[in-house]
Amino acid sequence: MNRLKSRATPSLALISSTILFSARQVAAHGGHEMEKIQEGEVMTQEPLDAILWTHILLMMLSFGIIFPTGMVLGITRNRWHVPTQVLGTAIAVVAYFLGHLHKGRVFAKNIHASFANTLMLMLVVQVVFGIYLKFHITKGFHGKIRKVAVHGHGIVGKAMPIVAWIQMLFGGITALGFCGGDHLGQCLAHFIMGSAFIGYAIILSIVLVVGQVWLRRCGRSQEFFDSTFIAAWGCFNTFTEHRWGSAWVANDFQHTAMGIIWWSSGLAGIWLSRKRYGAPKRNFIPGFVIFITGWGMSAHPQHLPISNMVHTMFGYTLMAAGLSRIIEVAFVLKDRNTISEDGEANSFQYIPPFLLTASGFLFMGATEEQMQLLNDNGIDHVSYVLVCYSFAVLVFLFTNMLLHLYSINSAPAVPPKDSEEGETTSRINGHTRATDARQVRDAEEFELEGLMSDDEGLESPSTLGKNNEGRVD
Known part of the structure; x- marks a missing residue:
């Protein structure tokens, strides 16, 4: 247990310090550059520099592509879920820094900058949930906490693409100075x-x-x-x-x-x-x-x-x-x-x-x-x-x-049930014979017959979303 704590503490500390440091950068950057904005305007007329364009592209990559992909991998319990989300988090943190280090066009106080804190907070919560669940602690009080973490991790993960979409719209509106x-x-x-x-x-x-x-x-x-x-x-x-x-x-x-x-x-x-x-x-x-x-x-x-x-x-x-x-x-x-x-x-x-x-x-x-x-x-x-x-x-x-x-x-995918006429499929060697689908199903039913009572049904979370109705009772 102590080993797990020692491994978790540096990660959480790094995330917290990253967000806090970025927040200080926002305050310092904004307070100094606001003087360039003329009265009645929401931004200066300078072009977007390369750093800000990099911020935009990296944020779209992480929140628009990588995180939704990781969400799907997480729902299906794929082993690539964690590496994908780690990659997205690393890119998002770098992009978050770049968003406050750019030169060129300066913006007045806007909803995109304010809403960014909400999005990054969700990311921190998601990472904390993910680290805790990775420990697989299920005994005692942690058993109850784990249930909360599982539901919280799922809810925040599914909500993040929606919140990220809203933030992307806010970003475009802010960059152009619209909707005022x-x-x-x-x-x-x-x-x-x-x-x-x-x-x-x-x-x-x-x-x-x-x-x-x-x-x-x-x-x-x-x-x-x-x-x-x-x-x-x-x-x-x-x-x-x-x-x-x-x-x-x-x-x-x-x-x-x-x-x-x-x-x-x-x-x-x-x-x-x-x-x-x-x-x-x-x-x-x-x-x-x-x-x-x-x-x-x-x-x-x-x-x-x-x-x-x-x-x-x-x-x-x-x-x-x-x-x-x-x-x-x-x-x-x-x-x-x-x-x-x-x-x-x-x-x-x-x-x-x-x-x-x-x-x-x-x-x-x-x-x-x-x-x-x-x-x-x-x-x-x-x-x-x-x-x-x-x-x-x-x-x-x-x-x-x-x-x-x-x-x-x-x-x-499960092949459809064989018809009464006995469907045939082509073998690799060019010969045809009755499909193996029936044999596979018969073997599965035989193996499961002794493992299930009369009151039990076959239920697999992995088939709940499939359209193949033959697999779901």
Whole structure:
């Protein structure tokens, strides 16, 4: 025990001293450089230097790629989880220092710098939990503490990608000096709603690739959860899009009406998500809400021609996402959860998540200040839309890579059961014979038969997320 303590103390001390030293650097750096900022400005006009660019790239690498990858490896209990998270932590600490040692452009007090403390605190907590769990102390009082550490480690680890995404958005806003003063309200609306579209696309991808078994076990259809969220969000928008007590303008009418159609449609979707005797049922309502929202946004009045064009493309993309979702449910799946017995997704089913991701980036990139910046620099809407779609493709790709990583590490794929005719597969030597799948299953069942009582069932945490329903009772 003393040996374990001696090993843990230097690590914790190093982490604590790193954060404290960085905090002192923030105070010293900020207090000295603030004098360069002119009154009424949020930053100086100097360019970003190489150190700050390095900070940005390293933070995106650690929090945007390495930590999410390590999170998936941790969920699947892969042996590369710890090395991956150690690498991400080392890069994040270096990048944190660089963020306060740069020259060039100077920023006033901003939300990105303040929120960085929250993100780094989460990282410290995650590291402390990880070190403690690595000791595998389960006796006595440590047994109770370990349960708390396990849950805490899991919660913080899964929340970190979301918090990191928010911090990255804050970083971009701060670097450009956007979202201040009167622009704050519309800026919040664009980034919150755009992030919501991307988050919804990721959830759809998770359910599509690895979540069908969970969906079947909970006894609810996907549209029940979608419609519940739509109804709740619609109620919120109905009473918050107009500043009560002030005069109504065109945008207020549209936003409030959009909230009404959301909560009314959400209620209808909840009602239609059940069959006559309570079994889950698919319906078209979420796709319809996405479609009608896209139509409304495509006709939203704007101040600049380029803003009109970007909003129109956003609306068309969202309409396509809603229409493809309806086609998927009604015509591709025909009200089923999956199109194949092994749960493998049809290629058409990837279209709605991708288009929702693209819609999110287009909407986040269509704020007033961003459109003004494009207009002032002579950048056309076609080039800008293609860049937004490029970001969407990369995020869509990375999401599916993580889901594939989870799928191959959670459990090996199980061949479908042999048909009555007796399926045959080609052997390495070129001959064919009945598949070995049945023999493997028979052997497993024989071995497990004597180890399990009649009241026990086969349960493996590694198969809970797989779409292969044949492996889960």
